Amino acid sequence: MKSRFIMSMLAGVSGLTLVVGTLLGASPARAADVPAEFGSDWHDPVTAAPPVDRPSGRSCQVTLAEAQFKDFTPYRGTYTPPERCGDRWSKVVLRLDGKVKGRQFDRLGYVHVGGVEVLRTSTPEPSPDGIEWSVEKDVTRYSDTFRTGHDVEMLIGNVVDDTYTGVIDVKVTLTFYAGRQAADTPDRVLTLDDGVALTTPRNSERVVAEVYATGSGGGCEEYWYLTVPKKAPYSCQADDGPYREVQVRVDGRLAGIATPFPTVWTGGWSNPFLWYVVPGPRAFDVKPVEYDLTPFAGILNDGRPHRVEVSVVGVPEGQSGWSTPVNVLVWQDAGKAVVGGKLLGSDVGDLADSTVYTPGTEHRLDSEGGHRLTVAGYLDTSHGRVTTTVSRTLAATSAHRWTDGENVDGLDATWTDDETVTVDGRGPAVTSRTHRTYTMNGTTTVGADDRLRTVLTLGDRADAVTARGGRRTAWSRLDDTYTGDATYTVNVPRDQRHAVGTTGEHYRLHGSEGCYDRRLTTVQGLLTEDRRRC
Numbered sequence: 395m396k397s398r399f400i401m402s403m404l405a406g407v408s409g410l411t412l413v414v415g416t417l418l419g420a421s422p423a424r425a426a427d428v429p430a431e432f433g434s435d436w437h438d439p440v441t442a443a444p445p446v447d448r449p450s451g452r453s454c455q456v457t458l459a460e461a462q463f464k465d466f467t468p469y470r471g472t473y474t475p476p477e478r479c480g481d482r483w484s485k486v487v488l489r490l491d492g493k494v495k496g497r498q499f500d501r502l503g504y505v506h507v508g509g510v511e512v513l514r515t516s517t518p519e520p521s522p523d524g525i526e527w528s529v530e531k532d533v534t535r536y537s538d539t540f541r542t543g544h545d546v547e548m549l550i551g552n553v554v555d556d557t558y559t560g561v562i563d564v565k566v567t568l569t570f571y572a573g574r575q576a577a578d579t580p581d582r583v584l585t586l587d588d589g590v591a592l593t594t595p596r597n598s599e600r601v602v603a604e605v606y607a608t609g610s611g612g613g614c615e616e617y618w619y620l621t622v623p624k625k626a627p628y629s630c631q632a633d634d635g636p637y638r639e640v641q642v643r644v645d646g647r648l649a650g651i652a653t654p655f656p657t658v659w660t661g662g663w664s665n666p667f668l669w670y671v672v673p674g675p676r677a678f679d680v681k682p683v684e685y686d687l688t689p690f691a692g693i694l695n696d697g698r699p700h701r702v703e704v705s706v707v708g709v710p711e712g713q714s715g716w717s718t719p720v721n722v723l724v725w726q727d728a729g730k731a732v733v734g735g736k737l738l739g740s741d742v743g744d745l746a747d748s749t750v751y752t753p754g755t756e757h758r759l760d761s762e763g764g765h766r767l768t769v770a771g772y773l774d775t776s777h778g779r780v781t782t783t784v785s786r787t788l789a790a791t792s793a794h795r796w797t798d799g800e801n802v803d804g805l806d807a808t809w810t811d812d813e814t815v816t817v818d819g820r821g822p823a824v825t826s827r828t829h830r831t832y833t834m835n836g837t838t839t840v841g842a843d844d845r846l847r848t849v850l851t852l853g854d855r856a857d858a859v860t861a862r863g864g865r866r867t868a869w870s871r872l873d874d875t876y877t878g879d880a881t882y883t884v885n886v887p888r889d890q891r892h893a894v895g896t897t898g899e900h901y902r903l904h905g906s907e908g909c910y911d912r913r914l915t916t917v918q919g920l921l922t923e924d925r926r927r928c
Contacts, residue, residue, distance in 0.1 A: 436919025692735025
């Protein structure tokens with residue numbers, strides 16, 4: 395039969411996001427104020443991630459969208475650039491302010507400007523009394539899009555009826571800060587014609603594709619990391635198990651590989667009490683997967699359209715559940731109208747994907763997967779021949795255990811994504827290395843008394859180093875850890891769940907540009923700790 399764990403998760407999400415801001419004036423509750431269990435209201439959603447740094451000086455604000463989402467009808471409007479802040483900006487910040495009350499699932503949303511996806515986010519689940527939240531994102535990289543007027547489309551697909559009463563009310567704005575444009579801002583932001591065709595400027599000297607890859611939509615791919623092969627008796631199955639990899643191909647040739655982030659939405663793991671106040675990492679900030687396609691620029695610069703395709707390895711044939719919209723960022727050579735070049739070659743390793751199923755009173759599936767890709771190419775730019783080499787190595791391991799009926803369901807998984815980009819031209823070579831690690835360790839248990847308990851830890855970590863001529867010039871270390879332990883009674887009305895839970899997030903970012911350290915703790919929906927260091 396379908397487990398309560400899986401059926402509850404199937405009822406959930408759609409998903410997108412950014413950095414959620416703490417409400418002004420909010421302060422941690424005293425221990426004496428913490429109730430014995432969850433009530434009808436709780437603290438508004440908050441994350442420990444840093445807010446977007448805003449420069450001083452003149453700014454202009456434009457409203458992108460203002461809508462109430464009750465169904466799957468998108469908001470459509472028009473964007474007009476600001477009049478008093480010029481057409482070059484030191485920073486552009488997107489902000490979403492939302493509110494919802496009653497009962498509602500978490501929902502996935504997006505904002506498109508001229509077809510460019512500038513935001514993907516998911517919503518928190520509301521309290522009966524109502525919640526408000528905000529999301530901020532640095533969208534300076536899309537400045538090329540914002541310089542001219544465009545159509546705007548926004549959607550947070552929702553269902554409102556007698557049971558699920560929450561109408562999602564949102565407003566999205568852009569704030570432009572006048573000033574000198576950052577040197578690393580792309581010159582062009584492109585989308586794919588008909589979803590696959592890309593035509594770049596003929597003087598492109600750097601090309602980066604970003605893919606907002608999300609497994610979502612209420613099916614098993616929403617929690618792909620728990621799927622098992624068909625030989626194992628579990629309610630979510632995939633032909634080869636849980637290994638997933640997001641691939642990009644250019645004219646049929648493999649051009650990039652990446653590990654998708656294992657996002658847990660705010661209804662995840664069958665336990666909304668884990669997420670009412672503190673969401674999991676990236677749940678409110680769906681970051682795109684980035685692929686450096688510069689080795690292919692010599693091919694792309696011929697002035698013709700080229701086929702760019704995204705696929706997700708491991709998804710059963712014919713099964714939906716993944717969204718993979720693509721933006722392409724291009725930096726142009728100001729000193730040359732046409733930049734020629736050549737793809738020097740690629741080295742594609744064998745894709746590894748194996749599972750071992752062990753039956754028993756407690757079933758167990760051990761999974762391992764991985765892949766390796768190196769591509770290199772050169773461009774003859776106005777400042778000489780420049781060779782770019784991109785190497786990426788992926789690995790995934792997991793141990794999934796469950797009982798008959800899935801009243802015990804646990805996962806311990808680790809994903810790594812190592813990337814090295816070397817740019818060698820005039821002067822010392824510049825090498826950027828990034829080591830990403832994602833972790834998930836949790837168990838959901840349903841007891842004989844119908845008390846469901848979930849204990850879960852999630853990790854989002856990244857170490858990045860840039861060196862010039864072998865000498866380190868910049869570095870950073872990110873460690874974003876979520877922990878949660880929540881229990882409630884299932885199969886009873888909402889006011890009889892007697893839920894309790896402790897959740898927290900510790901976000902640490904250290905590096906050559908400074909230090910940020912913030913820890914949050916909640917108990918029964920009240921914020922009991924908000925501590926900043928550095």
